[in-house]
Amino acid sequence: MTSTPAQAPIAIVSAMHAELAALLEAMPDEAPVRLAGRDFWCGHLGGQAVVAVLSGIGKVAAATTAALLLERFGARAVLFTGVAGGLAPGVAVGDVVVATELLQHDMDASPLFPRWEVPLYGRARFAADPALAGTLAAAAARALAEPHATLGAEAVAEFALHRPQVHRGLIVSGDRFVATQAESEALRQALPEALAVEMEGAAVAQVCHDFGTPFAALRTISDRADDSAHVDFQRFIDRVASHYSLAVMMAWLGMQR
Numbered sequence: 001m002t003s004t005p006a007q008a009p010i011a012i013v014s015a016m017h018a019e020l021a022a023l024l025e026a027m028p029d030e031a032p033v034r035l036a037g038r039d040f041w042c043g044h045l046g047g048q049a050v051v052a053v054l055s056g057i058g059k060v061a062a063a064t065t066a067a068l069l070l071e072r073f074g075a076r077a078v079l080f081t082g083v084a085g086g087l088a089p090g091v092a093v094g095d096v097v098v099a100t101e102l103l104q105h106d107m108d109a110s111p112l113f114p115r116w117e118v119p120l121y122g123r124a125r126f127a128a129d130p131a132l133a134g135t136l137a138a139a140a141a142r143a144l145a146e147p148h149a150t151l152g153a154e155a156v157a158e159f160a161l162h163r164p165q166v167h168r169g170l171i172v173s174g175d176r177f178v179a180t181q182a183e184s185e186a187l188r189q190a191l192p193e194a195l196a197v198e199m200e201g202a203a204v205a206q207v208c209h210d211f212g213t214p215f216a217a218l219r220t221i222s223d224r225a226d227d228s229a230h231v232d233f234q235r236f237i238d239r240v241a242s243h244y245s246l247a248v249m250m251a252w253l254g255m256q257r
């Protein structure tokens with residue numbers, strides 16, 4: 001596929017269908033291109049050319065998806081939107097985290113390389129594009145100021161949601177669903193700056209770094225990465241996170257014109 005820079009789409013990626021369901025419904029002219037077992041939904045949202053895709057879960061699935069978005073679809077920016085476990089104190093279920101940088105918490109080639117450093121990259125952390133992350137955080141603050149308006153009163157009551165706080169900082173990724181108090185505590189000890197943990201973001205950040213393409217990530221906190229992390233996980237995505245993703249992306253796309 002060839003695309004001139006003016007037509008180059010913005011890529012919007014989630015790991016799982018439920019995370020992107022509301023957004024896909026809002027793309028009227030979406031047409032799927034099937035590649036490597038994934039559907040790339042090419043269409044328009046908020047007047048902008050968009051390619052939306054489900055990466056699947058985990059770092060390898062995310063990296064494959066990102067490489068295809070950049071190489072085959074010529075994406076001019078990549079935005080990841082999904083859910084994550086809250087790590088830092090004060091990062092509560094229903095809050096939103098926008099990454100300033102991302103790290104693979106399960107990368108460890110020590111003693112050959114410092115813990116977490118990606119060998120031969122000379123770095124452990126990959127920065128989100130500051131301008132993109134800044135506008136994404138602004139869009140989140142604007143779109144989520146009134147959760148009742150986005151979700152309806154029922155969902156707000158069911159999940160005891162307050163006005164979501166938008167946090168900005170380090171997101172860590174690894175091929176583990178962190179679902180015990182012991183494991184999340186170990187991550188907090190090792191990486192006290194980490195706000196949230198998920199399974200894809202740092203991989204996409206690394207691929208975007210390789211291609212020199214701007215990347216940003218937004219995660220709604222679905223759980224606290226503790227022993228009850230799996231409880232209501234799916235329902236939270238369906239009722240809350242999916243709608244937050246759509247609201248924030250629409251606000252962000254509106255800011256691009």
Ligand code: SAH
Pocket residue numbers: 015016056057058082083084085086176177178179197198199200222223224225226229233
């Ligand atoms: N229940 C799902 C599996 C979810 S895996 C199923 O059965 O298909 C968790 C997904 O949500 C990943 O894509 C990850 O990025 C994110 N996530 C949310 N909370 C997480 C946590 N506590 N630890 C790791 N990833 C988490």
